[in-house]
Amino acid sequence: MVQGSAALLLGSVAFSGTVAAQSVGAEHRVQMLNKDGEGRRMQFEPAFLRIAPGDTVIFVPTDKGHNSEIIADMLPAGGETWKGKINEEISVTLIAEGLYAYKCLPHFGMGMVGLIQVGGDTSNLQALQETKIPPKAADRMKELIQQIG
Ligand SMILES: [Cu+2]
Secondary structure, three states: OHHHHHHHHHHHHHHHHHHOOOOOOOEEEEEEEEEOOOOOEEEEEOOEEEEOOOOEEEEEOOOOOOOOEEOOOOOOOOOOOOEOOOOOOEEEEOOOOEEEEEEOHHHHHHOOEEEEEEOOOOOOHHHHHHOOOOHHHHHHHHHHHOOOO
């Protein structure tokens, strides 16, 4: 039942995407930084984004030694996953609504994490909160969760 409606939803998204090939979603840039505007070390900026389904997020290696990759089990069902290499600029287009948490692998333990809210569906919040991540990453994630709208 649930799977059937999800498949229908995915089908309609794919269909409208084909029809509206010219209407491209907005682009959002997230910098990977050794220090952010508030003086925090090893950060994504902005670390929280709310975007529309179909928008694209570009991770920019402004400072060296960082990457961006999804955190396992911290994305909506059917959501896009990604894993950038160190110093790699990558872009990801997110269609499935929900919450996507990501990390910088070398600085995960230092709390270098980010959160993207796609659309208004926050139903995977509890699953996200129940996923074990390092203490500093969990503290930072709690701050970002406060920004969910
Ligand atoms: Cu990093």
